[in-house]
Amino acid sequence: MRSFLLAVALTGALGLALAITLTTNEPVVDAAPGKNLKIYPKTTDTAQIKKDMKLVAKSLGVQCDHCHDVEDFSKDSNEHKEKARQMMRMVGTINAGLKKDGFKETVNCNTCHRGAEKPKK
DSSP, X not given: OHHHHHHHHHTOHHHHHHHHHHHXXXXXXXXXXXXXXXXXXXXXXXXXXXXXXXXXXHHHTOOGGGTSOTTOTTOOOXXXXXXXXXXXXXXXXXHHHHHHTTOOOXXXXXXXXXXXXXXXX
C-alpha cells in the first residue's frame, strides 16, 4: 500500500490537472473553448486541454493520432477517443473518492499505464 501511495504521489500532475479542471465550476478561458467537449466543461480553454492531452499521450506512449483524426480533432470516429473519455471519467471518480476520504494524492493515466498503451496486469 505504501509503494502504491508513493507511486500515486509521484505521478499526480495529470490527475491533479484533470481533477481541478473537471471539478471546478468557474470557467478558465484564456483561449477559445474546445469543440465537441464531453469530459471537460465547455468553457475550458484549449491551452489547458492541449497541456493535459500531451500528458495523456506521454502516459500511454502514443501520439495524438492514436485517439484523434488529426484533420479534425473534434470528430468521434476513432474508438480510442471514447475509451479515453471512459478512462478520464474513471480517473475523476477515483480522485473524487480519494479526496472525499481525505487523501491529497491523486491518480492519473500514468498511475497504471506508465508509458504503455495497455497497462501491465
